[in-house]
Amino acid sequence: MADSTVPDASPPTRRGLYESSSQYQHWRFSPTQLQEMRDNLTNKAVSTIRAAFERDEPGSSNALEFLSSADELALVRLYATKIPQLSAHFRFSEEIEATGISYLKRFYLKNTVMDHHPKNIMLTALFLAAKTCNRMVAIDDYVSRIPKTTAADVLDLEFPVAQSLNFEFAVWHAHRALWGLFLDLQTLDPPPDPDVLHEAHKIALDAIRRSRLSDVELLYAPSQIALACLHRANTDLVRRWLATKGEDLDFAEGLCNSITNEIDAHGVAPPVEMVREIDRRLKLCKNPETIPGSRAYLRRRAELEAMAAAKRKRKAERARAAMEAEGDPFGPGMGDGAGAGSDSSGAGMDVD
Numbered sequence: 151m152a153d154s155t156v157p158d159a160s161p162p163t164r165r166g167l168y169e170s171s172s173q174y175q176h177w178r179f180s181p182t183q184l185q186e187m188r189d190n191l192t193n194k195a196v197s198t199i200r201a202a203f204e205r206d207e208p209g210s211s212n213a214l215e216f217l218s219s220a221d222e223l224a225l226v227r228l229y230a231t232k233i234p235q236l237s238a239h240f241r242f243s244e245e246i247e248a249t250g251i252s253y254l255k256r257f258y259l260k261n262t263v264m265d266h267h268p269k270n271i272m273l274t275a276l277f278l279a280a281k282t283c284n285r286m287v288a289i290d291d292y293v294s295r296i297p298k299t300t301a302a303d304v305l306d307l308e309f310p311v312a313q314s315l316n317f318e319f320a321v322w323h324a325h326r327a328l329w330g331l332f333l334d335l336q337t338l339d340p341p342p343d344p345d346v347l348h349e350a351h352k353i354a355l356d357a358i359r360r361s362r363l364s365d366v367e368l369l370y371a372p373s374q375i376a377l378a379c380l381h382r383a384n385t386d387l388v389r390r391w392l393a394t395k396g397e398d399l400d401f402a403e404g405l406c407n408s409i410t411n412e413i414d415a416h417g418v419a420p421p422v423e424m425v426r427e428i429d430r431r432l433k434l435c436k437n438p439e440t441i442p443g444s445r446a447y448l449r450r451r452a453e454l455e456a457m458a459a460a461k462r463k464r465k466a467e468r469a470r471a472a473m474e475a476e477g478d479p480f481g482p483g484m485g486d487g488a489g490a491g492s493d494s495s496g497a498g499m500d501v502d
Contacts, residue, residue, distance in 0.1 A: 172318040188219040195262040221428045224420040229268035231419045246283045250276035251362045252321045260314040274307040282319040327376035353383035360417035378409035
């Protein structure tokens with residue numbers, strides 16, 4: 151009989167690089183999870199803002215029309231369309247552009263537009279993306295080319311944005327996965343026509359750029375998005391490639407269709423007039439605690455300063471108590487203990 155205590159000698163399953171990434175572990179969700187996160191975030195913000203208005207003037211929140219999670223998402227998507235324009239202005243790479251959009255979308259999975267307007271978050275997200283993609287830009291140069299923007303508008307939000315990202319700056323992008331597919335397709339036998347392959351890559355890349363306005367990067371792996379966009383560009387080419395990999399064609403094509411349907415539905419900018427109406431309502435229902443000079447802002451600032459002062463006081467008291475318990479870390483004073491005895495002894499010595 152085999153010894154049941156002998157450990158299994160089979161090697162452990164190794165996860166791929168993407169499966170080991172923070173993106174896979176922390177920034178990938180199901181559609182239901184995404185909707186619940188956004189609804190909960192918006193509902194919590196509405197409750198907080200309503201309470202802030204009521205503290206200043208009871209009944210003042212009754213006439214307000216607060217934003218829904220769909221309103222917030224539309225506003226964020228509009229400002230996501232501004233990042234490619236700004237990237238072109240600075241001649242940033244596609245990597246920086248895509249990373250900036252990812253940072254913007256991730257930020258609003260932890261925050262609400264009623265606390266932070268997407269305009270300044272968008273500028274900060276792109277500035278931070280340039281840093282993390284090793285394309286340093288001086289802040290003065292950056293803001294000098296953006297009308298009505300100061301260095302403080304960007305730098306004051308840099309830490310909150312980084313904190314909302316959990317300081318996880320690496321982003322796996324579909325356009326890089328598409329390039330890998332493009333190279334692998336060239337190994338097919340017989341090889342595809344170069345003009346056909348380049349045209350498919352061009353069409354697929356355009357679809358990937360549109361996909362950045364949708365939620366697909368929060369739902370699917372970059373390689374799946376790239377394959378779906380290439381499948382839309384040239385189905386026969388992708389079927390040939392799938393056959394060489396032994397993949398289930400029906401399953402793969404079903405997945406590709408789900409992804410491209412999502413891109414078709416949401417990979418476009420929302421209507422400008424609709425977003426203007428949302429922005430108009432936002433000005434009325436914005437969290438007053440984030441508006442400098444408002445009573446709610448001043449009250450909140452005083453509360454934070456009082457909390458900080460209390461924290462400093464507790465820290466000082468703990469440090470003082472620790473010193474008293476341990477005694478003077480530098481030993482007894484010159485007039486205490488052995489020092490005093492030495493002085494008395496020395497005083498009784500004969501001096502010739």
